[in-house]
Amino acid sequence: MKKMKRFLALALSCTMIFSLAGCGGTEKETKTETEATTEETEADDKLVNDGEYEECTIRLSWWGGEARHEVTQAAVNAFMEAYPGIKVETEFAAWTGWEDKMSTAFYAGTEPDVNQINWNWITAYSSDGSVFYDLNKASEIIDLSQFSDESLTECTVADKLQGIPVAMTGRIFYWNQTTFEKAGISVPTTMEELLNAGQIFKEKLGEDYYPLVLNEYDRMILMVYYLESVYGKNWVEDGEVNYTQEEIEKGLEFIKLLEEKHVTPTVMQIIGDGAESLDKNQKWMSGKYAGIFEWDSSANKFKGALEAGQTFTVGDYFKDMGDYQGGFAKVSLAFAISEKTEHPKEAAMLINFLMNEEAGVKAMGSERGVPLSKKALELCETNGLLDATVAEANGKVLDWASFTLDPMFEDAGLKGNPDGVYFDVMSGLSYGDYTVEDAAAELLDGINGVLSK
Template identity: 60%
Template structure:
């Protein structure tokens, strides 16, 4: 919703702050009333205005800022850093960034050895994994005068609160949804699928019409795990984990694995061996994705832009639909997409807080970042994006569909490193099944044992 900033009656809208300033009526307002009005205006916090700091009284400092992502996120963040340094010119920001592959492992080491950068883009579950006692990240409640916390709902801040401390600021909410390369489906002579029956049929059509190396969707190991949980929640109508307890039996999980294997058997998705053989670091860098041979993904709405921008010219990328024929329930979940945290070890927490506030709340930072990390949770950030038409329309469409569909919670340990990393339980079970090293029952038991062990920690 776009919030109107139009003035009412004799109220003037302040162009810089978005706040309302009263006209002074010298004929009707006495000195006492004017003084009260001035005091009231002084109390107002400006959620979008830069902090009133100047370099004249500040010693130069350097802070390090780390994040991962695709090229478009890197470009936008680097541009925002440049603008931040112009605004707060006693602060130098050293960027540290890269692709996701191997990123969590290196950051885990940095947090454990207390050598992490000053400001960090983090996954939501890192709070639980690396700072369950509050030892890795600053309590950002202490910097509420710098980071305009009033821009965020209490419920969203609560998601990043652990051990009684606000350990990060949530950037956006996200969930997984289908995306399709419509150009490839057009080439095959069929519409993009809206249900499972159409998806299975598309596998056969792609093979017969386009060739053996064309597939309706590409699903890696972790994609398969998340899609399996979405399927099982749709069938059984219960959350994956509740109160640190796995809610599914080995037999129920086996049913989910049967579904995943059926997609591979029906030529809907390539095998893990085929995907690995492509030799790409990630799907968005895979020539088969770029050329449209892999014509779909099941991906986070906040990550859509990097896949869209990777496509060769002339290919149409669209948001898909949730498949209602999976079961009687609306499976799937939403989570905090990304968050910003300040390392407990930083000597410059105020400067770090200024950077976070700039990226999320200040107009100048928001206008550069747009929706590169998802649809902003910051009230001012969202308002700026809506008023200026800055949101990526594909990301915005997907986010609306996700948040209106999903109905189950996500347990933070679902994304524990020992489960989701390339040497983790999910990869072991899904690749073992795809390669034929595990039976359905064996893969199900690998998941049950590994997940219960992670939950017990």
């Protein structure tokens, strides 16, 4: 009886802990040659624009905020009206956790027919062109002439055009003008003014007021902007970091200086605020944090979060950071078709509708940034659909930023929180776990390690 009891208890315990190890790998490994050959044969078929289409159901996915969901749903409804017989099922959510979900779907081949993708997803998930459909084959359906060759090249990997770029984006300063006015100063236009603002905020407004708030990833991007301004070279060249350890140390000293001069709160303070992201941080909403360094396309998210009575302004790039115009612009988002779709033509029609056709463009507006499609841009300008703040920020980014970004810059191993290299180095420096020298060495090793994979 006793032995039986023990055996049963052991069996039950084993069953419980089985689930620990059972969550590892999955079925598929690499494609067989047969599958690849079949796909190549199918790839030869160019889609023909004969004015006909198949009645079918296609799926569309995207991530974003409430405003993006609304405009995209409206655009999808307009598409279904324009092309009766094609039903579009939508899948959407906020960004958090979205890439984890989609990467699993890309691997399993269960992704929707049309997907909003991040630019770096092309290299991350389809470096051999196996996940996304070659949109060159849809050139009769999607009007590619509306896009510059450069922007299409950015989305061409493995000789396949794997996505249609929606907009270009870059980081820029945004200021809460009201808080600066409260401190008796104007918004900074030079680094010197920003460094002085830290002390003025502290003295006039209090210890918990800061002219700029930067999380770990923001710090990394700002440091690259600073280094590019000083040294005039791309951050990554030929798959390696293009800066020496001494140069990176200079960049990290600059970031440290921002904390020391009370320009930005420490990482510890920001985590202690308990907010999921800066736009949801109470101190940003109330104006205690009076500046951000963010994507131009994110302007409205931060503007909308401010409490009533505060003025949100687009900042200028600082000309006193170095001899060069640091900073980069990159494709913000793209629309891609799944290689596994059974309805490439209808999927391509949906993309063209959203990006080039009047009804689609009018519904979408500039919610995903200032459109790259010439036709869409013209339609937005004519109909007053461009958001003034986003347009101003985007104009400044494209006028200023002169460096390119390696797609691996956004690799999960680098920007993952909290174990990505950027997060580890920037938080370690802020917490005092790393000296500037150690941090630079960690950053260099970590990034080159990821780039070499």
